[in-house]
Amino acid sequence: MKHKSKHFDVIVVGAGHAGVESVHAAVKLKQRVALVTLDPASLGRMSCNPAIGGIAKGQLVRELDVFGGLMPLISDVSGVQFKLLNLSKGRAVWSPRAQIDKRVYERSAQKALLFHSRLKIFRDEVINVLLIKNKISGVLLRTGQAIHAPTVVLTCGTFLGGLVHIGEQKIQAGRMGEHRAEGITEALESLGIRSGRLKTGTPPRLLRASINWDKTNAVFGDTNPIPFSYSTINFSPPNLPCYHIKTNPECHGVIQKNLFKSPMYSGDITGVGPRYCPSIEDKIHRFVDKESHLLYLEPEWTGSDQIYVNGFSTSLPEKIQLIALREIPALKNVEFLRPGYAIEYSFFPPAQLKSSLESKHIQGLFFAGQINGTSGYEEAAAQGLIAGVNASMYNKNQEPLVLGRDEAYIGVLIDDLITKDTSEPYRMFTSRAEFRLLLRYSNADMRLLEKANRFNLITNRLYDTLHKKLKLTNHTIGGLNGSLSQEEIFNILPQLKTKKPPHPAPAKRFLKRPEVSISSIPKRFFTELNNKDINPLWVREIFLEVETQIKYEGYILRQLKQVERMAKQEHVSIPHDIEYSKINTLSKEAREKLQFVRPETLGQAFRVSGVTPADISVLSVLIYK
């Protein structure tokens, strides 16, 4: 590291999953980067569950990979069990997920970044931002020194004003046992940026030896796993099990009786928690009829003593957590390494950001990750990458990388963040994507390849091979227009023999039938895929994509029409200087919301919560005038 001065191109604050991707993207785009973190040893730490991916999240990870993100690569290296979820629900919602060895993950992230020649790490804390007029110029550190850069990416996670709750106990911390960040929230508020409070929780960690494993059910991953990253070859990860157990009425009774001791119910926590990831006390309180909830015991790393209890997030007093869990046969003698806790933290409602993740108030200041009110590693990483890229684009005076709702889950994520009210931590779901059928994990490369290339985020080699894969896919689909002979048809559909002999017809038409899969189509249609140069993992994906594109053809066309309809207002931009408060024909709620959000396009305005179609008509009338 040769920086004598304290001048950089990009300053990234925080080294969680958002920070890591920001740094990684920025150094790749030849930026000189300063990373400010309280503890470099925790770079890339997975602070909650030991898994990456999952429904909708797996799609995010795949998309990150096309843009050269770090998460997919190191997940493949550190994964100990891989599984494709949702197999029975339809191809677009198939989602890859992996159990991760947290220690390997952390180590891999650090190996990739810590010694990068364009990165300098400051073990410090940011207490204020430095401005020239309304442009960012650097940050002020707790140790008193100032570092300078035209762009700053804030990824402070749960560390802003972090407050840990265990029963009535309150501890000021960013994560259990780690210091919280102070001062920066107030500093930003004084610049007119609004903040709010959210909460999230984490379950207790159990001592492996104290669990009666005979009374659990082992669950393994796929025997034929697929990796997250297109760059991963020779993929043969381990397949370690997780373990199921079930809560019971006795366990529920303990929790029910002590509900008042949970800070969520006593009113001690004012932040809003996520509905979809409820604490165990929430689940029992809200679903009284359910006699049992499923819990997963997940080892946090290979040979780990520490077991994560997925599904038992709680902020009850430690003693109650223990008594309740000990009602479950497998946990009769269980011991804690750490109790579950809830953490309250500050965030900045992301409606104050542009679609580039740059602040609308302060030029050059970017926000990414939990600080924007999201939850989850994958959501954080996706924003981190976009913020890192766009800070670099800002410095190069180039157009930012913005993805559409029809292009990527990342696009849906960011568009939702900047237009919707964040009243609870935001997690990605497939149902948030109205063009879900187009956003498949298996076509992430095809969707995003060109954009990734245009922004120099993909290596030439990967671009070339993925481009080849795309061409092969299209070519194979075209080839299926070729006809099947009568004999071939009988092989596929023996039941047709009894009826009158079918005429030869395009293979495509047979593949469209629900009962026909691509594996029953004659091999002669796929000779090109037998080429030894092609990664066998990809051959599987090409088969899947070909099959999906043919079987879903009608649906995909309908979905594309919907995209076209949306596009009409999507690109109508709204003048920057519009004074919503003076348009008295707008509803009061719309006036307030629009004044706060200040959408960039009519499409965005449409999605601002509380804005009615009538308000949109008023706006479009004003714009078209």
Place this chain on the structure above:
Amino acid sequence: MNTPADTIVAPATPFGFGGISVVRLSGPFSEKIVYTITSLPNGKKPLFKPRQSTHTLLVEKNGATFDDGLITFFKSPSSYTGEDSFEISCHGNPTIVQKIIDRCCEEGARMAEPGEFTRRSFINGKIDLLQAESVSSLIYSKSCEGASLNHKILQGKLSKKIIEIKEKIITLLIMVEFELDFSEEDLQPDLRKNLLSKIKPILSEIEKLLSTRKEGRLLTEGALVVITGKPNVGKSTLLNSLTETDRAITSPIPGTTRDSIEVSLLLFGVPVRFCDTAGIRKGAVDVEQEGIRRTKILTQKADLVLCLYEYKKNHTNKQKPVDLRQEIHIINKTDLIMPGELKNLKKLLPNYVFISAKKKDGLNILKRKIKDLLGISSSLSNTFSLTTARQRIALEDTCNCLAAGIKLLQDNNFSCELLSFELCSALDSIDSLLGTTAPNEIINRVFSSFCVGK
């Protein structure tokens, strides 16, 4: 388009002389404008109270009086448009109406565009898109029952029904989305059966609504009943008898009627447009040919066709199958048939109606049959109907999506994501009716079909 922040003015009653005419003014400056163009007989300025009528003089810029009238003030938001509005009732003279409008424009108002009052009402959230559409139908409505039907839509009855359906679809969608995004917890074991049992009633509910569309259209547009038959079978005479007019010229010479003639009348409260056509025969001259061509087009458009025949000995009318839903087959000139023969004939042709247009025999039986076949029910006023093609198309789309959804659900291994797609599309179509996601073009098309002033 103009900004809704200005003030608009337009006559609210049709052009012409009459007892009174009404001019309507709406917008933020309407109170100021009315204040300037009025004065009390004692020279003072009047004070307008909301929902009250005030008698004032209407004055020129120089203070000279040009008429007097009653002015009613509707204060925002309790007005049709949701803005401050005034209704100025003056003497029913086009010159005075024009004068008032000129004065308002002098003081800062502008002429309203077609449908602008209703557009503002929509923009201000006073009515939804369905209701807005219904206003247009109300104005053009040709019968009392039609007017009352539109009045019901205006009150949001149809909207309410459709919102109910929408809510039901959303409930299904929630179950499906839950399954897609939280599949790890197997919380909906009987999902497929459950969904099937819920989706079917929704479909039939919409189908029921769709069947009301014909009724709705009959009431607003009137049913088209076309009379056809060979030349000189007595079509024009039937038209005159049915409508009790002498609109059609009748004569014993075949081919007298060379163009179609339309007469409207209220049949059991429903407007019916009876149409006499040129008889179709071979070897007709050019003008007549053209009439025959038009007859063919008209018959295709008709809600009901009256096929008129003349009785001839040894003649049976069995050559083509009788479609009782679209046609009534009538034997005319029963006055020329011997009574005994007529009795036999009636037995032989039970589906025929026997009349004498000239003597006005059997006309009531015919009228009742027309009413039955047009599907006009007497309980109509208690229901609500779809009135425009847009409403029908949107609901048909919804139907198709739900039907596709049911088809998916019939497979044990149904794809949840495709079902979701069908439900979302169904919702999209419904939304286009309620205006919640209506693209601009639709809104503009709805408003451009209004007349000035409403």
